[in-house]
Amino acid sequence: MKGNRKWNGIVFGCALVFGLTIAVRSSADEATQKAAGSTSQVKIDNFTFAPGAVTVPAGTTVQWVNRDDIPHTVVSEDKSTFKSKALDTDDNYSYMFTKPGTYTYFCSIHPKMTGKVVVQ
Amino acid sequence: MSEAKKDEILYDHHHDGIDRRGFLKCMAWAGTGTFCVIKGGVLNSYSFNRIGELDPSAMNGELSFAQISDSHMGFNKPANTDVVGTLKAAVDKINALKVQPEFLLHTGDISHLSKPEEFDTVDQILKSASTKNVFFVPGEHDVIGDDGKQYLDRYGKATKGASWYSFDKKGVHFVGLVNVMNLKAGGLGSLGSEQLEWLESDLKARTASTPVVVFAHIPLWSIYPDWGWGTDDSAQALGYLKRFGSVTVLNGHIHQTMQKVEGNITFHTAASTAFPQPQPGKADSPGPMKVPAEELRTLLGITDVNFVRGQQALAIVDSKLG
Numbered sequence: 001m002k003g004n005r006k007w008n009g010i011v012f013g014c015a016l017v018f019g020l021t022i023a024v025r026s027s028a029d030e031a032t033q034k035a036a037g038s039t040s041q042v043k044i045d046n047f048t049f050a051p052g053a054v055t056v057p058a059g060t061t062v063q064w065v066n067r068d069d070i071p072h073t074v075v076s077e078d079k080s081t082f083k084s085k086a087l088d089t090d091d092n093y094s095y096m097f098t099k100p101g102t103y104t105y106f107c108s109i110h111p112k113m114t115g116k117v118v119v120q
Numbered sequence: 121m122s123e124a125k126k127d128e129i130l131y132d133h134h135h136d137g138i139d140r141r142g143f144l145k146c147m148a149w150a151g152t153g154t155f156c157v158i159k160g161g162v163l164n165s166y167s168f169n170r171i172g173e174l175d176p177s178a179m180n181g182e183l184s185f186a187q188i189s190d191s192h193m194g195f196n197k198p199a200n201t202d203v204v205g206t207l208k209a210a211v212d213k214i215n216a217l218k219v220q221p222e223f224l225l226h227t228g229d230i231s232h233l234s235k236p237e238e239f240d241t242v243d244q245i246l247k248s249a250s251t252k253n254v255f256f257v258p259g260e261h262d263v264i265g266d267d268g269k270q271y272l273d274r275y276g277k278a279t280k281g282a283s284w285y286s287f288d289k290k291g292v293h294f295v296g297l298v299n300v301m302n303l304k305a306g307g308l309g310s311l312g313s314e315q316l317e318w319l320e321s322d323l324k325a326r327t328a329s330t331p332v333v334v335f336a337h338i339p340l341w342s343i344y345p346d347w348g349w350g351t352d353d354s355a356q357a358l359g360y361l362k363r364f365g366s367v368t369v370l371n372g373h374i375h376q377t378m379q380k381v382e383g384n385i386t387f388h389t390a391a392s393t394a395f396p397q398p399q400p401g402k403a404d405s406p407g408p409m410k411v412p413a414e415e416l417r418t419l420l421g422i423t424d425v426n427f428v429r430g431q432q433a434l435a436i437v438d439s440k441l442g
Contacts, residue, residue: 046405047347069197069408071233073264077305086233086264089197106305109260112348114306 039063039094042115044072044087044107049115056097058119063094072113077104183290186214186221187335189372190392192261193242194232199395199408199416203232206420207245210393215250222289223251227372227390228259228300228337234266239274258283259337259373260300268301284315286322293326295319297336299351309338309351309373316353320360328363335370341380341387344400349374361385374406376419393420 037059043050045067054062064074066087074084074093081103084093097103097119107113191207200206214221224246231238239262246254256275263271268282276283279296286295297319299309311319326332334340340357342350351357361367367385375397380387395408396419403409411419 047407048405068405069199071261071264088233104305108303109264110348111303111305111307112346 053116055118061096065092072107075108187225189227189390190229192232192394193238203394207393223253229261234264257296292331295334331366339371347406
């Protein structure tokens with residue numbers, strides 16, 4: 001089942017599985033960050049952005065970290081607001097959201113992978 | 121096809137039943153290769169594993185070529201830390217064929233991260249192939265970050281649009297399509313209206329009796345859309361191909377061999393020379409499948425295809441790298 005995965009992350013392995021399950025089961029999955037100016041992290045694992053949706057105050061920097069053995073990208077749906085380079089394993093990309101709104105994004109290599117950032 | 125088969129075709133483009141000769145589904149886990157020979161318009165295909173048993177005269181035909189795919193040069197994760205070695209092994213396999221293919225098709229994901237040195241390495245390795253004639257189409261890993269500009273510069277000089285093109289060999293019409301550009305959030309592979317218009321016009325000039333081989337990276341049939349293994353607007357392209365007596369569609373992308381014959385069209389995906397991917401839906405994601413080192417080369421391969429003419433179906437047989 002997971003012969004292709006690098007589940008050598010002992011500490012957060014279980015937490016990731018739980019997080020992914022939530023992300024898959026609920027499209028309304030959201031994690032709210034409190035303080036503006038803080039950082040919110042989205043993990044990319046098993047071809048999934050987790051959490052799939054985050055709600056943050058304006059001024060928050062969202063950081064994506066790729067935990068897959070395959071490169072991914074983080075590209076806004078309009079392909080211009082934000083656009084990462086190819087993120088190889090353990091690479092990360094950050095973008096600060098200054099304006100309120102809903103930002104849908106995807107992996108331009110695997111476009112089935114989508115996520116959402118709601119900026120309040 | 122000696123491997124156990126499982127019914128994994130979840131979607132079926134053509135429900136019309138027109139000219140439906142049969143519907144073949146098969147999967148082979150091993151990297152596969154086919155040596156097929158057209159003789160008098162009839163296809164014969166032979167497993168690399170059985171090629172030693174053949175009368176060499178059986179291998180002589182009107183046209184043959186080999187397909188390799190998904191070399192992912194630059195990949196260095198545990199699933200295969202030696203993608204250089206496995207690509208070289210594929211080339212060795214081709215060079216060992218008693219009857220040499222006239223050209224090679226590479227169905228994309230030449231590189232892993234679209235880095236210049238990755239393309240350079242593949243180009244260098246392919247120079248050792250007995251045939252220097254290689255036709256490419258890009259995979260999504262070849263167009264990262266620059267909308268395919270580098271790919272176009274390297275491989276697309278004689279092509280149109282995002283590097284689609286066609287050519288003819290011994291009466292067979294070959295069409296290389298690009299379905300990895302301008303992908304949309306939540307979508308699958310995409311050909312786009314400009315390319316579809318070109319395809320329609322390109323095919324119009326051919327008689328229905330012309331054998332056609334179409335090759336593109338992402339499968340043009342819906343194998344497993346949840347993992348992006350399909351092309352959103354492929355039905356339109358396949359519609360243009362319906363009037364032809366014999367059509368073969370060759371794809372890569374899914375790192376395993378599958379075949380489906382439907383009406384006049386034979387669909388075929390090739391194994392990767394780099395690493396295997398899981399069967400559709402049989403893992404959490406389509407990420408690289410780690411297998412014991414001694415098994416790896418049995419899951420990688422090349423496909424050697426001779427063209428299918430008339431009502432004969434293309435067959436796939438195994439050619440393992442090990």
